[in-house]
Amino acid sequence: MTYTNTRLKLASRPVGLPQSENFAFDTVSIPSLAEGQVLVKTHFISIDPAMRGWMNGAKSYMPPVALGEVFRALGAGQIIESRHPDFAVGDYVTGDFQVQQFVLRDGTAALDASNPATYLLKVDPTLAALETYLATLGMPGLTAYFGLLATGQPQPGETVVVSGAAGAVGSVVGQLAKLKGCRVVGLVGSQEKIDYCLNELGFDACLNYKDPYIRATLRSACPQGIDIYFDNVGGDLLDYALERLRLRARVVLCGAISQYNNMAPVKGPANYLSLLVNRARMEGIVVMDHAAHFAPATKEMASWLQDGRLLTPKVQVAHGIHNFLPALLQLFSGENFGKVLLAP
Amino acid sequence: MTYTNTRLKLASRPVGLPQSENFAFDTVSIPSLAEGQVLVKTHFISIDPAMRGWMNGAKSYMPPVALGEVFRALGAGQIIESRHPDFAVGDYVTGDFQVQQFVLRDGTAALDASNPATYLLKVDPTLAALETYLATLGMPGLTAYFGLLATGQPQPGETVVVSGAAGAVGSVVGQLAKLKGCRVVGLVGSQEKIDYCLNELGFDACLNYKDPYIRATLRSACPQGIDIYFDNVGGDLLDYALERLRLRARVVLCGAISQYNNMAPVKGPANYLSLLVNRARMEGIVVMDHAAHFAPATKEMASWLQDGRLLTPKVQVAHGIHNFLPALLQLFSGENFGKVLLAP
Structure with a gap:
């Protein structure tokens, strides 16, 4: 044929x-x-x-x-x-x-x-x-898996904030963070996505980044500060997250979708010195670096999908x-x- | 009395x-x-x-x-x-x-x-x-010691760039990096300081950040890129260094003296996504976190001062x-x- x-x-x-x-x-x-x-x-x-x-x-x-x-x-x-x-x-x-x-x-x-x-x-x-x-069983899920677990290293009780939280990467990051015993706060762009993160993904809080008071709202949602910020979007949200870092926090740089179509230069995070004050680190993740471990990671995620600990994406x-x-x-x-x- | x-x-x-x-x-x-x-x-x-x-x-x-x-x-x-x-x-x-x-x-x-x-x-x-x-045997020297050795983790053959290179911290950073077998490039603000870094401290290269072509000059001075940027100054230099990071580079945030008297907001590093592309990390250092190890570090630095491997500051x-x-x-x-x- x-x-x-x-x-x-x-x-x-x-x-x-x-x-x-x-x-x-x-x-x-x-x-x-x-x-x-x-x-x-x-x-x-x-x-x-x-x-x-x-x-x-x-x-x-x-x-x-x-x-x-x-x-x-x-x-x-x-x-x-x-x-x-x-x-x-x-x-x-x-x-x-x-x-x-x-x-x-x-x-x-x-x-x-x-x-x-x-x-x-x-x-x-x-x-x-x-x-x-x-x-979940492809690049977005593996990016979440290695970015959160290997780079972010979440500990039980820590506060994890993820931007793009209803997306292919963010939704897995949040669920994995819950699996690890963390408190999870999502950042999304609509009420529908907030409902999804709270009611289906089981996040502890979820905020609309279009809220004009998002800086203050994020502060209230993280009374202890932020231990891990998993960033998919960049821009102002990154600055607001930096402002709230706890001692030895980790900022996982996965993407900066707010900046990809910029004609002006990328907006650098003015609050980057929070990394100094809090002895925190900001580190990039590229999933292909973990290719040698894709098979066991996929197998583990598949088992979590099957037993319902991860939602079908x-x-x-x-x-x-x-x-x-x-x-x-x-x-x-x-x-x-x-x-x-x-x-x- | x-x-x-x-x-x-x-x-x-x-x-x-x-x-x-x-x-x-x-x-x-x-x-x-x-x-x-x-x-x-x-x-x-x-x-x-x-x-x-x-x-x-x-x-x-x-x-x-x-x-x-x-x-x-x-x-x-x-x-x-x-x-x-x-x-x-x-x-x-x-x-x-x-x-x-x-x-x-x-x-x-x-x-x-x-x-x-x-x-x-x-x-x-x-x-x-x-x-x-x-x-050298006080806070500046200890900051250099723990910032470079613990956070930066220099490996022989790597390129280390340090800003404020003729200063109390930077001069020790550069000398320690040489001791660890690195290629060292200093950033300073006068010809007198360049001469000091090259002729007395033994750096491999030293550049004047006031050079209008410093971005290009830094690039030429680091043909392989930068493995460690030890930052004391912030501002544009941090952006130029980010631009030249190698894979898995480390940016040690020690200070940002160019920004301390700003009345405008701090200039965030527009090239921070280089951390993502290069799977690099940027991490803050506060010397007091290492207080438990001050005594052995001081002893080691004192021995290097005595045998001439570190210059009298x-x-x-x-x-x-x-x-x-x-x-x-x-x-x-x-x-x-x-x-x-x-x-x-």
Whole structure:
């Protein structure tokens, strides 16, 4: 059978918020499979804040996406043709799919776990829904796991504040912090998200960062101060959190979504000297550094999902590859609720 | 014998640079010693950047100095009268002397090492000059020791950049980093200080932060990037250093002298997301946290001073208690060269 594959390429580098002119679509035919190749039909593409960084020309923890290149994206899907003995039609896999409808890949390269760009990880759809492998059991969940547990090192009774608390990373951070016996305060952008964090995720408090008195509200919500601030958003909230740090607090820098589309320079945290006064530390987390421990971490998180200690992640699916940009922009406006996926 | 003791008190809290109106002097008679008391003649008062913070009303790692209180200061001097068996006339001591010409203290309180406000540490003037006990063998040297070795954790071959490099803390940081096999780059404010760092302290490079091209010059001086940035000054230099961090770099926050007299809010480091990209950390150091290890650290530093691996610190003495403010202001203008002491 012949398939046509529509793909999204980076056409130009955005300044500020990405625009449709920054992207181009093309459609190509998938050739017949050569010996050793496998063909994956993409069910879901993961829409991530980090994508904005990959659009810039500057070096970061990953190289930028080149102009004219099919855009980088994690995805999940199913093998629909295989000429490699280790992949069977019907197998479910995740990996770096790029933003396209089909992934044609050399099966041997797909077995090489040391190369994230070509690796295809087989996943068990009876253990968790395919979407969950792009959320709690994928990069967002692992980011929460290693960022909170390895970098944050939560202790029972400590106060953990997480921004972007209803999102794919933040919702797992908060739940893991509860599992570790912490008091958890979430920061989100709507009443609906507050209700979710309090009533479903079991946070102790949850605040709307759009509250004009958020600085004071955060203070009241953390009467003992903050032991861990897990930051996904940057901006003023980071400053308000710094202001409330306790002795030997940890600020886990996971992201700064409020700053990614800035045309002005990033707003530096004016209260950074709170790190000095409180002998606190601020440290960055990049999940790929922990790749050697993904398997046991995923297994542990899967067991927590199964016994209900972690909630099945909230997922929001946009349909059609042409909806890539609207889906991405929801992350920056905060209109999304839970993990954003694209079914291309 | 009767002594008159002139003291400096905090009269009002400065806004911006301290002014003479913020201080008041008084002169009191020292009463005859009661049983158990000792009297110290102050030889030197340590003039420290941290003093600016103590003038503010806000809580920090130490309580502020109260209005009307004799101003807090470390000092070094000699016992001139004693009615306590553990202190002999002629003993040399250091401690929290406050800014005054004499210190009358209860000898039992002076023996209590757990109370820095009353403790008097006996020092051996044959091992090092009394001035050195307020520099390399005092708080500045210990700050360098624990900040660099415990927080920074330098490894041989790493690049260490230190700001305020010719100062009481920075000069020791750089020398200790050399002892640990690092490449050391200093940041200072004059050619005279550059010469000192290169020719006497043995740094590998030293740059003038007033150079309009300092950002590019720092980049050239650190072709491999920066593994440890030991920051005494804050401001733009911190941003330039963040920009050049290597993977898993450490930023040791010791001070931010460029920001202490700000009337505007502190300039936050706009490049703080370099901590994320490079999985680096920024952490504050307060030397008193290491008090339990002061004795062995001082002993080790004394041995390095004796065998020449550490240089005798450069010291600059202002004379007369009325010169407290000009001596302090030199720290902020950068006109001082080495440890500033006041002989009251």
